[in-house]
Amino acid sequence: MxxxxxxxxxxxxxxxxxxxxxxxxxxxxxxxxxxxxxxxDRLPGMAQVAQKIATALHREPPVSSTRAVNLHAPLSGETLGELAVLLNPDLRAMRAQIGVAQAQVFAAGLLPDPRLALSADLPSDVVSGYYNAYSIGLSWSLASLFTRSANLHIAQAQARAVHYQVAWQEWLIANQTRILARRLYYLRQQETVAKTAASTTDRFYLVSAENLRRGDATITTTTLRQIAWLDSRDRQLALRRQVTKVRYDLNKSMGLPPQMRVPLRAPHLLSEVPDTAHLVALADSHRLDLLALRAGYTAQEARVRRAILGQYPGFTIGISRAADTSNIQTIGPSLSLDIPLWNRNRGVIAESEATRAQLRAAYTARLFQTRAEISALVADLHRLRQEIRPLEQQVPQLQRAERQLRGAAAEHNVTLIDYETVRSQALAKNLQLLALKQADAEQQAALEMAVGLPWQQWATRR
Incomplete structure (x- = not known):
């Protein structure tokens, strides 16, 4: 042909x-x-988990897959938070959004391709004086050139928003892991205290039961010992259930196997509660979710600008060469133009402006929520400090009194009811003090999470 x-x-x-x-x-x-x-479909095994943990702890790639990772040494909540950011499967999936955003920036900066059109008209009888007709045209749409700058600004701002969103989720996961680590640390202490109390009451009850069998104790004394042992045992089992649940939650947050037991280090706590106004100012300028909302609002501003530009006519220019069946050859430019008569992109403009207003309201609401959350956390910390201070002074005195009365009760110098009253109250106040310390440590971690900065940087950002 x-x-x-x-x-x-x-x-x-x-x-x-x-x-x-x-x-x-x-x-x-x-x-x-x-x-x-x-x-x-296969989840990473223990070897891969250990290798990733080694990378996070030592800040260098492991020499080999058999490199030993010391998970028996106590780890701080900060280290566990870093491990959670590294190993959490949800965060690994979320980081893929960054690649999508970068690809969108790349796509927004590309120029439109020109269009080549070829056609031919072939007469069935070429001996009759007719010629083969053809048409060759090259055109280029200029409409996207006018919105290219806006598209690029949209993609760049959206990419920043995605980066901030992913970083904010990493910050949340790290601090939630720190909260779980602090909760587990103090729950283990409470479980130890309850276990010791249960062991003591169990020993007393067994001795009293044996004395009752021999006729050296009364039914009242033995029953009181039995009730004390049952109460201590129930308290120990309840705390053990809490410890197991929090340990599973901590391992889940870090992407570790459920049966793994991570040793914990005592958390670093604030000596003084900071000023609320200073923390609010830090949050306004450093919280990553607020930065993400600002970047998203910037992207929407660019979308409004692009929608406004879309009301103007878009056109395509080109050049063509053709010949008809009479062999008359022509060459000339071409221009196609959209006539903004009815549509004029008004629907897109209204939608983009409404979305911008929605994002503005969402940012204001998040800002108000952040300030209210910080104020509430600071007030809770002040209240907890007021509750902890007297207990720290009185609990050691109650424990000393309990030890003295224990010996006196063994020699029958005090009644068993008096001793059990002091013992149970000393135990309850000791567990209450540990629970308040747990709440204080968790609230401090929650306050850091709300501010968006580690507390070590609060004083340096004035």
Missing amino acids: FLKIANGLGGWVLAVYGVGMALPLWFLTGCASYHTLPLN
């Missing part, structure tokens, strides 16, 4: 068609190719 066309139009038409066939082949050599990426 190419030879037939060439006989009527000349050798250059054949060259044009040859170029038309060669151009796609030339472009394909620089195009991306498709590769499958199957899903992975």
Whole structure:
């Protein structure tokens, strides 16, 4: 067919068609190719987990897969938070959004490709004086050039928003892990106290039961010992259930196997409660979710600008060369223009402006929520300090009194009811003090999470 066309139009038409066939082949050599990426149903094993933990702890790649990782040494909540950011499966999936945002920035900066159009009209009888007609046109749409800058600003601002959102989720996961670590640390202390009390009451009850069997104790004394042992045992089992649940939650947050037991280090606590106004100012300028909302609002501002530009007519320019069946050859420019008569992009403009107003209201609401949350946490810390201070002074005195009365009760110098009253109250106040310290430590971690900065940087950011 190419030879037939060439006989009527000349050798250059054949060259044009040859170029038309060669151009796609030339472009394909620089195009991306498709590769499958199957899903992975297998979870990482302990070797992979240990390797990632070693990388986080030592800040360098492990020498080999058999490198020992010391998980038996006590770890701080900060270290556990870093491990959670590294190992948490939800965060690993969320980080893939950054690649999508970067690809959108790349796509927004690309120029539109020109369009090449080829056509031919072949008369069925070439000996009658008719020629083969053809048309060659090259056009380029300029509409996207006017909105390219806005599209690029949208993609860049959206990419910043995604970066901030992912970083904010990492911050949340790290601090939630720290809260769980502090909760587990103090619950283990409470469980130890309850276990010791249960062991003591169990020993007293067994001795009293044996004395009752021999006739050396009364039923009243033995029953009181039994009730004290049952209460201590119930308290110990309840705390053990809490410890197990929090340990599972901590391992889940860090992406560790449920059965793993992580030793914990005592948390670093604030000596004084900071000023609320200073913390609010820090949160306004450093919280990553607020920065993400600002970046998203900037992207929406660019969308409004792009919608406004979309009301103007878009046009396409081009040039074409053609020949009809009479072999009359023509060449000339072309221009196609959209007429903004009814639509004028008014729907898109209204939608983008309404979305901008919604984002503005969402940012204001988040700002108000942040300030209220910080104020409430600071007030709770002040209240907890007022409750902890007298207990720290009185609990040691109650424990000393309990030890003295224990010996006196063994020698029958005080009644068993008096001793059990002091013992149970001393135990309850000791557990109450540990629970208040736990709440104080958790509230401090929650306050750091609300501010968006570690407390070590609060004084340096004035």
